[in-house]
Amino acid sequence: MSDKYEISKKNRVRQINRKAAYDKKTVHGILDSALLASVAFVQDGQPVVVPMLYGRDGETIYLHGARKARVIRLLEETSTACLNITHVDALVYARSAFNSSMNYRSVTVFGTPRLIDDREEKIRALRIITESTLPGRWDELRPPHDKEVKMTGVIAVTIESASAKISSGMPDDEPEDYDIPVWAGILPLTSAFTTLQSDDRLIEGVEASAAVRAMQGKVL
């Protein structure tokens, strides 16, 4: 199996292509460090984009929603889904508006969505989504009720094509602009989990597990 996604019309990064990456390690790394994917689909010929939680297992991305939700029904019927995941890492203050930008890590994935019908496969996928978002949590919780599994729609998207685009470092200004006496540089943006807040209705004496506590302070 190749360690890179093949470059095609679908996934080729067109603008500033020196920032592109197609290796699976880079793509998977960005996929595994984010929480939400922006998932696009077509309804009545019009584009719609919705944010969704997801989980990855190898070359499969799992998405879920209410079984009756529009996004699940439309993904079920569609031949291609497109997902984008983007972290913003910094504002880039260049010496011109034209070169001002952001530093970011972004992945775009294309694949054919498949609705999971099999109960065991569905539960396995829900476990992967839960564990991607809340590591260590699945085994702390009661098993899902049959009704809950039935009410949930799970979509598997096998990655057929993907690309990453990463922008980092200092501004890239026009040669003559370096003589302008204006400040230039970057302002980093950090997204991090803070401190757990217990539910008021918690049973007295029940504490968060080590797995849950380990999420505190984690930087995305």
Add this chain to the structure above:
Amino acid sequence: MSDKYEISKKNRVRQINRKAAYDKKTVHGILDSALLASVAFVQDGQPVVVPMLYGRDGETIYLHGARKARVIRLLEETSTACLNITHVDALVYARSAFNSSMNYRSVTVFGTPRLIDDREEKIRALRIITESTLPGRWDELRPPHDKEVKMTGVIAVTIESASAKISSGMPDDEPEDYDIPVWAGILPLTSAFTTLQSDDRLIEGVEASAAVRAMQGKVL
């Protein structure tokens, strides 16, 4: 002018609609606090989603990219664009996987994209995008060169329909699950700008302006 967006098939929040809001104040507030929009369009009948910087002026959202970029060319030709902006505010650790979720603030906007040809209108829109992302910066920078304006494509999307969806607070568990002795609560996620880092090629003695320095520590 109404202070709410009309509810139609396009923008009606279908799932957990008690979390929906259609008033312009809420929608604009979320739009003004984020950096990137996920913009969906259709290419060869397939959905594509790309992250884009944006700026808002009243009921108009401005997007930009290279004039020749696929996203600009396709938005120019399309009758409807869909944008989503979502902040994640917390992980929600419920007492079941089914009720586990996130707290978030999300806006979805639909509108007809229009490519801006007029030079003055284009520069005004670029100023709005720059000022939305980097407040106070436009007037610190040299005016854009004609070539830069020509190389940039700017799209105006007038908001025709929009909705917000906000999820906050503690887990919403099944009544019987409150008796399970498992920890439940939330883990907030904070996105904040940290400390300015100067470009190595900065002219000695040049310092960041008050407007740029004021961004340090700002929470999104």
